[in-house]
Amino acid sequence: MEDIVESCDRTPTPTKSSSQRRYSPIDEELEGLQDVAEQMMHQLTRGTVELDVISIVGMPGQSKTTLVRRLYNNPSIVAHFDVRAWCSFPQTYNVGKLLLEILKQIIAGKRITVGGHSMADMLRKSLMGKRYLIVLDDIWEVEAWDVLRSSFPDDTIRSRIIVTTRYHHLARNLKSHSYPFHLRMLNDDESFKLWQRAAFQGEICPPELFEVGQRVTRGCKGLTDLIIMIAGSIPKKERGDPKLWLKVARELSSHSLDDLLMKMIQSSYDRLEDHLKCCLLYMGLFPNGYEIPVSDLLKWWIAEEFVQNIDTLKLEETSKSCLYDLVDRYLITVTETKSDGEIKYCKVREEVHDFCSRTIRVEKFVQLVVPYNPHQPAVDTDEQRKCMYIHDTMKNEYSSDKAESFGETQGSLEFIAHPKFSIPHRTNLYPLLNDFRLIRVLHLLDMYLESSWVTAFQSLTHLRYLAIFVKELDFKWLSHLLHLQTLRVRSSYTMISPAIWKMAKLRHVDINEFSITWEENERVNIVESSEIVLYNLKTLGMFYMSVAHMTPNFWEKFPNLEELRLHIDEFGDVPDDSVLSRKFDFPSSLKFLSLCDIFLTDEVVLTIARLRHLETLKLSEIYFTGEKLLDLNDNEFPALRVLKLHHVFMMQWICSDASSSFALLETLVIKSCSKLEEIPYSFGDIETLQFIKVISCRKSVLESALQIQEYRREESNFQVQVSYKD
Structure with a gap:
């Protein structure tokens, strides 16, 4: 186990930015x-x-x-x-x-x-x-x-x-x-076609591999998942080597069908780099079939230091590269994607999960110290690295007095996973968490915590990831967590004090609603100080903020911010002209921007258009003064790939040259825009447009989307997918 953990420090830097890669499913698994x-x-x-x-x-x-x-x-x-x-x-x-x-x-x-x-x-x-x-x-x-x-x-x-x-x-x-x-088994021809598409992912199979490829697929006896697993068992850069495939064919001929899958999974696992073994076994902790949210999974891998990079600002890209590597090897499957093509949920293949469960015991990857957990087997108790995994079926079995059964191993505990876990109200967490001083990941977002949680967390100074559901939160209660990278909070009231500036390792702050509260002299001192900067922060929201504070000096405190969810306070009610005409800024590094409950003025649109790296823009509860009109004729969004409009109260949308305004747009989502009459016809000129989703809008909006779809088909024989939902 020590060898595995140490080797995780040597995660290779991805050669291609993972942020540029989208998951593109191919129909290889539907062959036959x-x-x-x-x-x-x-x-x-x-x-x-x-x-x-x-x-x-x-x-x-x-x-x-x-x-x-x-x-x-x-x-x-x-x-x-x-x-x-x-x-x-x-x-x-x-x-x-x-x-x-x-x-x-x-x-x-x-x-x-x-x-x-x-x-x-x-x-x-x-x-x-x-x-x-x-x-x-x-x-x-x-x-x-x-x-x-x-x-x-x-x-x-x-x-x-x-x-x-x-x-x-x-x-x-x-x-x-x-x-x-x-379902029937695939015939030889179908098996070979499936292997080609899975191994070379749409590219042409080298002619010198035809004969050995057919030999490989005949050995799979028509079993779809086995063919796919074999296609991914050899690293992509080595799949053109006939000698490697010949070795696979020989292995297939010497095993029964029952043994073949496990044999190939073992072979795929053995070929993984050590950091990928860590990532895969970690996923095996969850129940078979459990769909894991990828946004959390990538952060957990980083918190556990399975993925590292010389450039700490690129840890998320490195983590995403690991995910795609496991997908490419067909060890995990994608169950849902986002509108921008990114992976939203994934799970371990059923056969791979069985393999992971056994390997966890053999390699003693983690110590499962909850003896009454029916989903995980017990292993020796003398390992240094330990994990507690609690699943929701235990909610009736859990009680604070059972914490005593964890014995002397508590001090070395590193991880708690809580998918959909809930325990009775007024349960005191202190006996459970007080001695678990090495916990790095604590996910309690589905369990409401009583006030005792503040005391229980005082000793958890090694936390890297924390997700909690509480009545209220004052940031100073967590300011001692100096290693914290991710903070997710569901709360009816959250107050972020100046203590946030001490938490230099923060990467993601995801809170349903919060604002930074400080005395005026504190705000001036912090904004004007060049030493107070959160260099690592990548995600911030939902942030309630005054227009007056949205200055370049303030945003310089977050030089690498990529995702911002913002609610501008003054725009909540009908604002006066002085507010509407006020100039303000967004961080220039943004790739994702969500604006909620604001008036969309020309100044706001111009400010957004100045964000040259912006890839995703989401506008929710958007109002207009005067005419209900959105005019984008003189604005360009050069990097925008995804545009989402939700409750945008406009009647007309003017954009006569959409191919210039949205040159790279791939996805357009329009939801509950009840006053909108139609999508500008010029969207049919956007060559990159792939998907239009219309939800709860006028029928005329759908009709305009279908006209755009037909225009694209006639002009370039390129299919724009249109989805509609009442």
Whole structure:
């Protein structure tokens, strides 16, 4: 283990900036499944008007989940159904937890109060009258379906449930109008095509590899995931070497199908650089099938020092490079992307997760010191590096007196993961955390903390990552955390005092609402001092700020700030002319800017246009004085790739030369802009435009988007994807 940890210090610097790379999924995993996908699309959108259960049966590694995920995220499917939910089944499951998981997706953003009703009743009532799509992924037993089925009403409006399973008898026992889809193995031709696309990612396969490639794929016996794993088992820069593929072919011929997957996963793991082994095993701590938020994962890797870079300002790029390396090797799968193409959620492949669980024990990568955790096995207690992992199924088992069972190992604990974990109110964290002095990552964002948390955190001076949900926060309570890199807070009231300037290692401050409070003499001293600078800060928001304080001198305190979420105080109500005409600045280094609840004046637009590195702009709750008009004719946004408009109260949008104003725009999202009549037709001239998403707008806005789509198709045969949702 010591060798693994030490080697993490030697993370290579990526040769290409990861911030320039977007995840571009290719259809390699649907090879041989196109006919099934077409039939399923028909049954999902047409077929019987009654509720139908569509089941897919196949052995592990046949891409059942991949097929369904592609359909689930298809824009036509998204537009067809009122609500959707995805639920993955562990081998041991809790019905209440599964129902809650589905319910949270159905009533997204609303508070769940069960009251006198059961969770099943609440889910049923939430679905009534809606055309819904529910995915139940990897069901192991008929009893699970029998318990859930009463929660799904049939309002004869073509609602659908998709079930994936590896068991034929389970599919036969589902009462449905559709026959189960039984996935077949790929034939030799399909296997070879899949291997080519996966190994060379759209590029031409060298002719000298044809013969050995066919030998490799024949050895895979038509199993989709095995072909994909093998395609990624050799590093990209070495995939043109026939000798390496010949070695793989020989290995395949000497193993049974049951052993092949694990053999190839072991081979892929052995070829990983040591820092990538750390990153992969770390992901194996989470439950099988758990979708990990990438924005958090990258920060956790940095906090644990798995990724390092001589230039500390580029740690995020290095971390992202590691993620894409694991994706390229097909060890992890992407489950959701952002509108800009960046990866939003990912998970470890099922077979890889099994491998990680075993390797964690063998290599003693972490010590799991919670003996009553059903999701993780226990290992020896004499290791130096230790980890406590608590999952939400433990919420009824946790109590402060059980902290004593951790024994003498507490002082060496480094990490706590808390996905969706909650414990009863008024639980005292102090006995649990007081002696865990080496914790680096503490994620408690889904658990409301009582006031005792302030005392409990006093000894956690090694924290690098902290995410908490509290009633109120005063920054001075955390000012002793001098190693802190990431702070995420959900709070009804947050006050950031001048103590923030002591925390020089801060990289990301993500708080739902906050402002910096200081005496006037303190503000002047800090702003004018050249020594008080947060060089490492990359993300800041949601920041409530006065226009008067938005000066170049202030923003110089954050010379490397890339993401800013800002609420300008004076623009909250109808401002007077003196405020509207006041000049102000944004940090020139910004790549992401979110502005909320402001009046969009010509001065604001000009200030934004001066941000030459800005790639993403999000405008929410935007008002106008006089005419409800957004005129961008004289402004250019040279680096902008993503533009999001949410509750922008304009009637007209003037932009006669969009190809000049938005030369690199790829994604346009318009949501709840109820007064907007149409998208400027000139957006059809933007050669880089790939995606237009319209949500809860006038029908004329959708019609203008479709006109742009048709124009692009006629002019350049280039498809602009249009998505619409009421």
